[in-house]
């Protein structure tokens with residue numbers, strides 16, 4: 263299937279032709295994404311559908327599905343992030359055109375009628391990575407209840423000179439929370 267996806271193409275031409283590509287690409291071939299992953303094993307399944315939108319003209323629909331190996335920001339353990347992401351991009355030839363688009367439509371800036379098609383897949387995956395990826399609560403080795411304890415207002419403590427062994431722990435928890 264991948265052999266059907268050209269490396270470079272003029273997206274306006276593909277939109278005129280109503281071209282669509284479907285296939286899978288190894289994650290290891292996506293060189294901007296790869297450094298963000300703990301493992302590049304596996305593939306990303308994609309659909310790229312070029313066409314003409316009645317309102318915006320030439321558009322590309324990008325759909326990508328993949329399992330990305332990331333580091334959980336709560337427990338720092340390995341995790342798999344399931345990504346199933348879809349975007350609609352409007353082909354524009356310059357920043358002025360891009361500014362005229364509504365906020366909920368993403369521009370695809372194309373210069374010299376030449377676009378690296380796999381960059382559409384790669385950008386979609388990179389944008390789908392959460393800023394602070396985390397396990398689901400039941401899968402994480404740091405339990406959510408422990409972390410949330412840092413949010414609860416602490417009862418007033420009179421400084422009577424006794425040691426408060428949990429004070430340092432509470433500080434640590436709130437520090438951890440603040441990193442989110």
Ligand SMILES: [Zn+2]
Nearest residue numbers: 334337397402
């Ligand atoms: Zn975790």
